[in-house]
C-alpha cells in the first residue's frame with residue numbers, strides 16, 4: 044500500500060457534498076489526513092534506518108569493551124553523574140573513555156527511537172515492526188540501568204556479564220527487525236528443510252549458552268575486570284576456559300551437523316546463510332585459542348568480542364531465514380480453494396512483510 048493508496052478519495056461520498064457548511068469541515072479533515080500521509084517512508088528507507096540502528100548497537104558493544112579493556116570501568120565512580128554532583132568530568136584518561144561510552148549511548152538511543160518512529164510512518168504499515176522496535180528502546184533503557192548497576196556494584200562480574208548478554212539480545216532483536224523489514228520472497232520456498240528446524244533451534248540454544256554464559260563467565264575469572272579492585276569469579280581461569288571451549292566445540296559440532304543436514308536436503312538458499320556463520324565460528328575459535336595461549340592480550344579480546352557480535356548477527360540471520368524458507372509448503376485455503384501460505388499473518392502479503400523497494 045502506498046501513500047497515494049491511503050490518500051483521501053475526492054471523487055465520491057459526502058466529501059463532494061454541495062453543502063458549503065459540510066465542505067469546510069470535510070476539507071479541514073482531508074487536509075489533516077493528507078498531511079499525515081505525506082510524512083510516510085518507503086520500506087527501503089525504513090530498512091536503512093534499522094541498518095543504522097543495528098550498526099550503532101554493534102559499535103557500542105566495542106566501545107563498552109574498550110572501557111573494560113583499558114581498565115576504565117570505574118573511571119566515573121557514580122551514575123548517571125560521573126562524580127558525585129558532577130555530570131561530566133574529564134580529569135583523567137579513564138574518565139574520558141568511560142564518558143565517551145556513556146555519550147555514545149545517546150547516539151544508540153537516537154537510532155532505536157528513529158526505528159520506532161519509522162515503523163509508525165512506514166508504508167506498508169506492519170504492527171510487528173512497531174512492537175519489535177519498541178522492544179529495542181526498552182532494551183536500551185534496561186542497558187542504561189544495568190550499566191549503572193555495574194558501576195554501583197563496582198563491576199560485579201555478574202552485572203558486567205549481564206550487560207554484555209543484554210547487548211547480544213539487542214543485536215539479535217535488531218537483526219530480526221532488519222530481516223522483517225525486508226522482502227525475502229514467499230515463505231516455504233525450501234520446505235524440504237522443514238525437518239532441520241528443530242536442529243537449528245538446538246544449535247541456537249547452545250550458541251546462546253556459549254555467548255551468554257560460558258564466555259562472560261570466563262571473562263569474569265580473567266584479567267580484564269575493568270578495574271584493578273573489581274571483584275572476580277572465584278574459579279581457576281583454565282577450568283573456566285575448558286568449560287567455555289567445550290561448549291564452543293559443541294556449538295561448532297551441531298552447526299556442522301546442521302549444514303550437512305541442509306546440504307542433504309538440497310536447501311541451497313538456506314545453506315548460503317549458514318556458510319558465513321560457520322566461517323565466523325571457525326575464526327572465533329582460532330582467536331579464542333590464540334588469546335588464551337598468548338595470556339589474554341587486550342587487542343585479541345576486542346577481536347573476540349567483535350567476533351561474538353558478528354556470530355550473533357550471522358546466527359540470527361541464518362535462523363530467521365531458515366524459519367521463513369523452511370516453513371511448511373503452501374496449504375490449500377479451504378474457504379476459497381486457492382493456495383495460501385501457512386504462518387502468514389492475516390492481511391499481509393504472502394511474499395513476506397513489506398518490500399524494500401521504493
Ligand code: HEM
Nearest residue numbers: 254258259261262265267288291327328331332335344351
Ligand atoms: C563459538 C566460538 C566462541 C564464541 C562465540 C565465544 C564467545 C565469547 C564471549 C561472548 C566471551 C565473553 C566476552 C565478554 O564478556 O566481554 C568470550 C570470552 C573468552 N573466550 Fe570465547 N568464544 C568462542 C570460542 C572460544 C575458544 C575456543 C576459546 C579458547 C579457549 C575462547 C577463549 C576465550 C577467552 C580466553 C575469553 C575471556 C576474555 C577476557 O578475559 O576478556 N573462546 N568468548
